[in-house]
Amino acid sequence: MALLTALSQTPDERPDAIRVAGRSISGVHLWESASAVADRIRGMDRIAVVATATLETVVGVVGALLAGVTVVPVPPDAGPMERDHILRDSGAEAVLAPVGVAADGGDLPVVPVSLRARSASRHPEPADDRPALILYTSGTTGLPKGALLSRRAIAACLDGLADAWCWTPDDLLVHGLPLFHVHGLVLGVLGPLRLGGRLDHVGRPRPERYAAAGGTLLFGVPTVWSRVCADPSAARALRSARLLVSGSAALPVAVFDGLRALTGQRVRERYGMTETLITVSARADRAPVAGTVGWPLPEVETRLVDEHGVPVPADGNGMGELLVRGSTLFDGYLNRPDADTAVRTDDGWFRTGDIATVAADGRHRIVGRASVDLIKSGGYRIGAGEVEEALLAHPAVREAAVVGVPDRMLGQQVTAYVVADGASEPELIDFVARQLAVHKRPRRVHFLDALPRNALGKVQKSRLG
Missing domain, CATH: 3.30.300.30 (ANL, C-terminal domain)
Known part of the structure; x- marks a missing residue:
């Protein structure tokens, strides 16, 4: 099955199928412009994308995925040291950037992305174990590490979230998250292109923009939801939404309660990492509890252990490091076998470094990082x-x-x-x-x-x- 199933099988003909920062294109237009990118870069192994919040970023990422070229998103605000490290360490052969925009690719050629370019080419679907993305993690020590995420892992994550959130082609997803992280790029762009439905990336995630978009499914991080909560008129406009989702950090209980009072919605929190994608989430068909992140997605297992590796009981009180394994996990750190060894157990579990509790009903609560929390x-x-x-x-x-x-x-x-x-x-x-x-x-x-x-x-x- 194609990674971008909905886009490849039934591209949306509506002119506002994909909207980013006020500019829109149809799914058909996206497919044709992305195919033009794929024609130009096919045969490359890895390509960097200057991940601005633009339609060109979406077209560039989709074009690379159609061509089977691994995408290396580069934060547009990355400093010279970070940018040079990502380009050098990833082995990117070129940089994709919007036509007419100066992009610093160092010694690498810059491939311009234009929405005017169109192609009717069809490229064969790459193997599902092919790396789709190399996402660089912001570790607390040393330079960022590149996490290899396969097409199979991304598909498993999105299908699991479709199950948890009852995500369908009828949904209009609204968010304003960066396009160089899991939340904004994998969930927020590739999600609609695999599962169907429209996307409205509002640019900067301001409360009034969320309110005006009329979305059924909305993504945010706690700072976004805190601002929405502080704007009662914007918050009340979200009463017609189907699901509000928060991630990337713990949502304060006060914000959870405030949004419930203003919108009638109880925010669903989810948990994941760059290396694991999303592994645990509150579900649309179960009432969420403030401060908890729900249950493992299909094909994901979790367990808790203490500092000696001894299992911690799932009684809602015992705290331990959360270990996960399953189909959403990454394939390792690029060029860093030492780092791989440090985060994996001999029997295939990934050590998240996060401390959690698990209730008797399987509901997870993240306490914080083992190192600082x-x-x-x-x-x-x-x-x-x-x-x-x-x-x-x-x-x-x-x-x-x-x-x-x-x-x-x-x-x-x-x-x-x-x-x-x-x-x-x-x-x-x-x-x-x-x-x-x-x-x-x-x-x-x-x-x-x-x-x-x-x-x-x-x-x-x-x-x-």
Whole structure:
């Protein structure tokens, strides 16, 4: 079966089938322009794409996939060091960029992408184990690593989400996420092209744009949903949507509750990584619970282990590292066998590095990263996320991040960084102590104007302290 099933079998003839930043084309037009790209690059192994939020990016990515050429998305705001590393490490042979736009491909040739170019060519479907994408991860140490994602893995992920979200060709997907990550590119572009339905990428994900699009299925990250929640008129316009989905970071309970009150919708959260694609998600046919990410997708298994590899019971309380295996996993890090070995067990499980709990009914809750979000203080194991939620319940607190700071007596000291108006450190420490066990309270609270975040809204805790 073709990776882009809907596009290849029944391309949408509606002129607004694909809309990006206010410009639209039909599925037929997309297919013909992408085929023209495929004609030009066929025979290459890997090609970089300057992943701007434009129709040309969509055409370029689709054209490469039609030709069986592996796509290497390059963030348009990447600095020279990051860009040069991605181009060099990936082995890209050329760079795709919109016609008329200057693209710095270093020594590589630049292949212009034009919506005016059309072709009626049909290219044979590549093998499903062929790498479709090399996505570079933003690790906490060293240069980014390239994760090899096969056509088979992407298809399994999207089919699993179609099952979980009841995703059909009747849906209009709306989002404004970057096109160089799993969320915006794989789910947000390749999803409609495989499963059917229209796409409206609104450019910058502003609340008024989400409200005006009239979508049935909407994707966002917590910062996007927080802004929507803060704009009641925009939020109320989403009452007619079928499903709101959040990912890439934990959605604060206050935002979940606020959106439910304004839109009547209970946001579905999902969990995944660049290396695993989406593995766990709340379902459209089951009521979501705030702070949880649902159940494994079809063909995905999960389990929890402690720091010694001993299984942790699925009782909703025991915390352990989440291990996953299944059809959505990547094929390894490009040129990094050492990194592969570090994240895989001998029996085929991928070590996510995330701490989670699993309830008796199989519902998953992500506590945080093992490296920064599992705090060992005074002999206790404390999940940073639980303390963050307690802080966010205070009316003065708008943002919160909790880390463990080395402490000679406790091992690690629970330390909070907050964006708040009119609250004092003792007040917030006491507030948390009244909601949680006393040993979970922050010992220190630091006040900031804003928390450091990356392009997907994830707090960069390595920059705190």
